[in-house]
Amino acid sequence: MLEIFVIGFCAYFAFNIYTSFMQIGFVKNAKTFQAIILDSAKYEEAANYSIEKEKLAIVSTFYDFVLFILWIGFGLSYLDSLVQIESFWLKAVVFVDLFIIINWILTLPFELYSTFKLNKKYGFSNMTPALFIKDTIKTGILFLVFGSLVIAGISFIINSFSSWWIWGFVFIFAVIILINMLYPVIRDKMFDKFEKLKDKELEAKIENLLNEVGFKSSGVFSVDASKRDNRLNAYFGGLGATKRVVLFDTLVEKLTHNELLAVLGHELGHFKNGDIVKNIGIMGVVMFIFFAIFGNLPDELFLGLSLNNEPYAIITVFLIFSPILSFFLMPLISMISRHNEYAADEFGSNLQSKEDLVNALLKLANENKSFPLSHPLYIFFYYSHPPLVERFKELGYDVKSLKFSENK
Known part of the structure; x- marks a missing residue:
């Protein structure tokens, strides 16, 4: 049985390396094309960043x-x-x-290189050593306290029930839902500074947009994301009473009101289309499959690892081998996600306007230096969002006719 898992991990490793090399070759070739979506300088810079990320990924995968x-x-x-x-x-x-x-200690050099070398080189990271250490200590405390409680809980279930994997699934699924509910509160209290929008006109427009689609939230907040990173983003965080709209300060700074509303309109499309519930359902099905597999492993697997078939070993084996199953399920999950993104684009463009959404996506791509082209196999496995080229086509725009403007 161990041999099967090892073969699976080897296939996972080999395919990761193969797709990274294919992506590097594709981007190197595409880099010579006429710039699309991005301006010429950022098109080349985004290509270089994409290539360097994949080279780092190859080294990290070997490691x-x-x-x-x-x-x-x-x-x-x-x-x-x-x-x-x-x-x-x-x-x-x-x-x-x-x-x-x-x-974590053994892989820390890759995190440090990515944060303080690669991302600083391309103008993303604003992280300081002091802030990195502070974040690490806080994350470590959360892990040691709450992570240990979860481990203790699942080990109790494993030791107490013959069909422990069913109850283990219920327990972990409930923990994940709880984490999603508490995530914005934890970020607010321990990592980020959440503030009510200072731009009251924008806040009123957002509230009107939320009311129009029936989205109830605990408020609209701006977060000081720029202290760590210059990239633009926004998200709906939390569940139930903790649900809130969170805008990166970088996004508020760079986008016009209408463009920002178009981005939120896209996110509201996920809400109206039930994508949040669907994603939770998909996650639940995947987790159930994982627990069904790892809850019925033979003793021979643990003997091959010189471990006893006990809670500590079962949890560790789950952590080591679950990425393999995740990887081979990824294409299906990514395909569903890309379909949902097209539908959310359509909803957002109808709620605001196609022009505003396209202009917002153009700014996001340029500010985040997202290279617009990728190898089809790479897209098939890793892209949860469709390539921008395809998104613009679905919105009825020819990418060659799009012009990026720095003006807000």
């Missing part, structure tokens, strides 16, 4: 593969020999926490 071999070869059994705790739930907490922390 992850080496770590995988080391973990299943002797790392897990060695860690097991160190964590000699009789209590099944306490051993699960300590073992899994150490596994995650060691992995």
Whole structure:
């Protein structure tokens, strides 16, 4: 059984490398084309950024593969020999926490390079070492407190029920829903500064837009995202009473009122089309499949790893091998997501106007330096949003006729 999982991981590794090389070759060739969507300078810069990201991804994937071999070869059994705790739930907490922390430390150089070298080189990252350390400490505290509680909870379920994977799925699914509800509150209290919009005219327009489609929220907020990154974004965060509209300060600065309303109109399209509920449903189905698989693994798999078939080992095996299943389910999930994005574009353009939505997407692409072209295989596996070229075509615009303007 272990051999099957190892073969699956090798296929996952090989395909990741292959798609990255295909994407690099495609972008290098597309870089020589006449610029579309982006202005000429940013078109070339976006291509270079895309290539450098993929090169980093290739190195990171090789590194992850080496770590995988080391973990299943002797790392897990060695860690097991160190964590000699009789209590099944306490051993699960300590073992899994150490596994995650060691992995984080070993992969930290890639995060540091991406944040302080690559993203600063292309004008994205505003992160300072002090802020990075502060964020890391806060994230670590959240993980050690709440992550450990979740590990303890799932280990109790594993140890208490013969068909534990059914109740484990219910428990983890409920935790994920709770996290989605609390996410904007946690961000507000621990990481970001949420403020009511200072532009009262814009706030009134947004409130009118929300009322028009029947979207109830706890308010419209601007967040100081620029202290970490210059990219533009907006999102609807939370569920139920915690639901709120969050605008990056960079987005408010760069987009006109009508363009910003068009972006929100797109997001409201997801709300009106029931995409949020659909996504939760899809996530639930995928998780159920995962739990059904990992809840019925034979003892031979754990013997091959020199581990006991106990909660600590089951949770760790889940963490190691679940990315493989996720990867091979990704094309289907991405295809559904791209379909939903087209429908949201249509809703947003009708709610505001096609011109405003197109102008907003143009600004987003230029400010975020998003290269507009990708290899079809790369799109098939990794793109949750359709390429901008295709989105503009669906909106009835020829990309060659579009002109980017810096004016707000």
